[in-house]
Structures are given as structure tokens and as C-alpha cells.
Amino acid sequence: MRRKWRDLWVRGGFPRSYLAASDDDSRAWRDSFVSTFLERDVPQLGISIPAAAMRRFWTMLAHSHGQTWNASNLGRALSLSDKTVRRYLDLLTGTFMVRQLQPWFHNIAKRQVKAPKVYLRDTGLLHTLLGIPHHTALLSHPCVGASWEGFVIEQLLHVLRPADAWFWATHGGGELDLLATVEGRWTGFEIKFSESPSVSRKTRASADALGVDHLFVVCPAPRTYRVSERITVVPLWETGTLRERIGGV
Secondary structure (H helix, E strand, O other), X not given: OHHHHHHHHHHOOOHHHHOOOOHHHHHHHHHHHHHHHHHHHHHHOOOOOOHHHHHHHHHHHHHOXXXXXXXXXXXXXXXXXXXXXXXXXXXXXXXXXXXXXXXXXXXXXXXXXXXXXXXXXXXXXXXXXXXXXXXXXXXXXXXHHHHHHHHHHHHHHHHHOOOOEEEEEEOOOOEEEEEEEEOXXXXXXXXXXXXXXXXXXXHHHHHHXXXXXXXXXXXXXXXXXXXXXXXXXXXXXXXXXXXHHHHHO
8 A cells, every 4th residue: 555655646647647567658758748738738728838837837836835826936937927826826726736725814913824725736847857767766855844744745635535625834943744634523634755754833733723633644654543532643544534534523
């Protein structure tokens, strides 16, 4: 089971990429997909954007995966206007290549982040655009934590299917990676790329400030275990049981 999750994370969810005979074959299919999407699919939607310009933007976005959206920074890096990069972002969002995870606003005395976080929805395409060829290279890449975070968020949203979902962050450092109402319970998720994750005081304080019913820490741990009455560590490969767990906590 863990091997399947590892391949899904590294190669992404497109069947011909995930089921390829080798990492090289998977990577070649994804390279071809990116080129075809930009050179054929986007124009067929009636959108006139040079493929090279969109590929540069998509690649820059990959390097910003999991960060809050900042149109000015991306625009300066690409010599484009804020309006143009916003248009590019909306195109990739509308074609399901990108997820904009919106912030949750809470009426507390803290300066809260109000820009969305941006994730490439398929981590196989993310790794292609970042030039990451296989699992070993991914583990030593500086974006490994952000890649894992985006991958887990996609799996959680697929399994839980909440009506809506958000993240929460303050300019002082408090943050929860995902917030959603599941089985009628206000639930928080923290995502860690560690087999023995620690739950920081800031994370606990964030969960308390938001009044979540339960906080789940999702990671590559070997088993599920309770940290406290309101905090549970869950391996990624057991997320299929989360609805049941949330209903019973």
C-alpha cells in the first residue's frame, strides 16, 4: 500500500503516468502532456496565450507551490502585469491544473492571511515542471515538504468531499493547513512529512483559536495514534477511514 501511495505522489494521478512501466516512461508521458496541453488544448479552448509564456508561468508557479498567491512577485519575475498573471492563474485553475485554497477568516484579534494558497493539483506535473525525475531525487529536493502538503490535501479533499475547505494562517506564524466541516464536525488538518511528527505549541494554539472539534496530523507515520484527546496522528494510507474516525471522535 505504501508503495502505491509513493508512486501516486511521485508520478501523479494521470493513469498513463501512474501505470507506466518505469519512472522514465512516466516522466516522458508527462513531458508530452504538458507540451500538448499548452500547444493544442489551451488554443482549442479559444484562449490565445503563447505556449512558451504559459510554460514559464506554470514553472514559476511550481516553484511557488504551497505558498500564498502574490501576483506582484510573479509579475515582476516574468515581466508581466498583475492582471496578466491573474489571467494565467485563472486559466490553470479553470482547467483543473491548479487549486486555489482560500483562507478562512476568523473574528479574532490576529492579523490573518487573506490571499489564497496555490497548489498544482497533480504532483506528477509538479515534479515534471521542477525537473524532479524520481522518488530519490524528490526526497532531497527543497520542495519535498510543499509537494507532500499539496499531495495530501488533494487526497483528503477526494476522500472527505467537504462542501468547502480552507486554510488558516496569521502573519504571526499561526497556521492550519486545512479546515473543513466533515460529518458535521469542524475539523482541522496539519500535514507533516515526518514519520514521528511533533505538534507545536503554535499548531495547538491555532486549533484552540479556531475551536476545531478535532485536529488530525496526516503524515507517513507507520500507524495511527492519539497525541491527546483532540489530536490524532494518521498515516496517509489510512485517510480512507477518516470519515468514520471523525464521526466517532
